[in-house]
Amino acid sequence: MRHITIALATSLFFVISLARPGVAQETPDSWIQLSAHRILSEAEEIARRRAADLGAVAGFSISGGWYVVALGPFLEADARAALRQLRAEGRIPRDSFIVRADVFGQQFYPVGADARERPALAAAPENPAPTATATDVSAEAPAAPLAAAQTPEPQDETPAEARRSEARLGRDERAELQRALQWFGHYEGRIDASFGPATRRAMAAWQVARGHEPTGILTTRQRAELLDEYRGELAAIGLELVRDETAGIEIELPMGMVRFDRYDPPFAHYPERDGSGVSVLLISQAGDEGTLLGLYDIMQTLEIVPLEGARSRRGREFLLTGANERITSHTYARVADGAVKGFTLIWPAGEDRRREFVLERMRESFRPIRGASLPDTLGEGALEQSVDLLAGLKIRRPEKGRSGFFVDPRGAVLTVLEAVEGCGRVTLEETHVVDVTATDPTLGVALLEPREALAPRGHARFRLDPPRLQSEVAVAGYSFEGILSAPTLTFGKLADMRGLRGEEALDRLALPAAEGDAGGPVFDLAGAVAGMLLPRGQEGARLLPGDVSFAVDAPALAQFLRAAGKSPARAENSDSLAPEELAEIAADVTVLVSCWKG
Structure with a gap:
């Protein structure tokens, strides 16, 4: 038998959607999902059958072990037009819907080039001017092509016609429309399948957002458009x-x-x-x-x-x-x-x-x-x-960890200013949030107050009398910035009661301190606080020896605390303690200060 084969640009009834002058180019990432299958061989067979009828069909795996057969790719508006036409002509299942290409996994049909890279498709003209070639074929000619997406669409329903078609909707269909309107942010009421004033306002808002006349009554075509978008987004979530x-x-x-x-x-x-x-x-x-x-x-x-x-x-x-x-x-x-x-x-x-x-x-x-x-x-x-x-x-980790020590029974803490600079949040023991209530940039110190009162086991008692040069001291601090759960004691000597440039408020220590020790209390052997360790730094361009550290002395700290409204406790005991007793006092008084981003 001799037949005339209609030769189209790309498939049996779809043509390439050409760029239109003055129109911004979209990415063709809309597809019409025709069916989903659990068995790959079944999906391949359906894809072949659909391709014989529709042409630009492809098959992809998606999440959950499913295989989908889809038609595309389209620009979004053309996908909607083709979906309506194909449904109206009975060429595709009524429950077909539009999905985005980003839900697709590996392509299983056709084998070869990625179908997602095809040019955009659009429905072909209703009465195309085909190129006729005589040939011998044994199969019947394919079904007639669809109307072109570029041609004007038929007149939509009037509000009265839309209301009549709406009246034929079942309860589940009406509820789904409400959920779709809610999904796109237009409806905030209950899903009750009743189209009251709130639903009507939501419909009008959706119409405005999509460039339709805001009648508050969705036509059959608009309902399909809304549900196609809604179901497509749900399909992407999977x-x-x-x-x-x-x-x-x-x-x-x-x-x-x-x-x-x-x-x-x-x-x-x-x-x-x-x-x-x-x-x-x-x-x-x-x-x-x-x-x-x-x-x-x-x-x-x-x-x-x-x-x-x-x-x-x-x-x-x-x-x-x-x-x-x-x-x-x-x-x-x-x-x-x-x-x-x-x-x-x-x-x-x-x-x-x-x-x-x-x-x-x-x-x-x-x-x-x-x-x-x-x-x-x-x-x-x-x-x-x-x-x-x-x-x-x-695990959430702070930006830096330094040391501090309690200075009153309610949990106020003294630390170095460097410990709290640039922090979105400061905590004690990585748990208790504190506020910085006073600072002294000259001394480099800061006072922290917990937002909820604490009950520390001990607080600092300051040695306000001048110390003895070359006397033994110990710094308590979180040397490893909180990796260890308790402070460590580092022993050394008081090398000078002034800084290298003669600063009266500083003491120079012969003591190898770690970065996390900064802010920790400097104890004398009687357990009194003689100062607070400062961060290690350089003296101009000179890198100081590793066993040179500096501390703000106790009188300067006491003066700072009084100016901030605190009453520093004075040490009375002068008898030397055993190392284990000193370590116990240090553990009660010293606290981890953590700086967090936010």
Whole structure:
């Protein structure tokens, strides 16, 4: 049989969308998803059949082990036009929808060039002027081509017609439209499937945002456009019900944006997929309320839980939220059936709409599986522990750590000015937030007041009498900036009661101090504070010997404290103490001062 084959530019009925003069060029990243399949061979067969009819069809893997068959790529407006036409003609399934190319993984059909790199497609003219060539073919000619996207679209429904078509919608369809309007920020009411004044205002707002006349009644075409966008964004998120039998948790997760990686007890790690910036932890650990309390404290030391945010702990559950310029995180955990179960969602800052949607679905679907929790020895957790890591997660560390010492019973602390310069937040023992209430740039000292009153085991008593040259002294300090949990004592001698340039308020010490010791108290052997160690520095262009250190003397410190409204305690004891007694006093008085970014 002889037939006439209609030769088009690229496929059986699609043509390349040419650049239009004066129109900014978009990236063709919109596709019409036709179907999804669990079995690859089935997806390949469907892709071949669809390609025989539609032409520009491709197949891709997506998250969760699915294989999709899609038509494209299009510019966004052309994708909507083609979707409407194909649905109207019955050429594609009614539940087809528009997706973005960034949800696609590896291409399985056709084999060869990446279909995502094709030129943009648009619907071909309804009555094209084909190039006819005579040829012998055994198959029937393909279905007639679609109308061109460039031609004017048919007149849309009038408000009266739109209201009549709207009346035929079922409750679920009406509710989905409300959810779509809510998703795009136009509707804030309840999802009740009732199109009252709030829904009508939301429809009008959406129409304005999309360049339509704001009637407050969506036409059939506008409803399809709204739902196509909404379903496309949901497809990119890829919510799936995950049943993690090892962790003992069932929960919906955004598997289009995260992937399972490993177990590091007490966490199952689901890091970001394809640069989404989203990650999830499932929390699973055998234990009780005591375990929950320990986890509550530990989680707040991790970088994934920013400091600014609501915290609550009551009974058998806790909630931790945090936000900074990079991320927003939400952690929930509770005790159930002899185990602590929960989750953490980490989301890039500034994407509240999608984050809130996913978080609500995770909260609603979260269900502990009885009798299953992560054992302590599973995975690589034991191998990845370090000072800076906990179960593979980075622990929040300060920018710098220095020393200080208590000067009154309510927890006021004296330290060096360098310890608090450039800090977004200052803490004692990495826990108690303090404010800088007084400074003296000449002496290089600062006074810190805790925001909540503390009860230190001891506070400094100052030796205000002149010390004896070459007498033995000891500096108490956090030499390793908090790596060790207690201060260390470094012994040396008082070399001079003035600085190298004759400064009366300084003492020169023959003592090898570390950077973290700065701000620590200088004790005499009777346990009285004779001064405060200053940071090591250079004398002009000269690098000083390693055993040369300087301290602000006790009279200058006492004068500074009085000016700040404090009453420094005076030392009375002059008898030498045993080293262990001196170490006990130092541990009671000395405190770690930490400087944080924010």
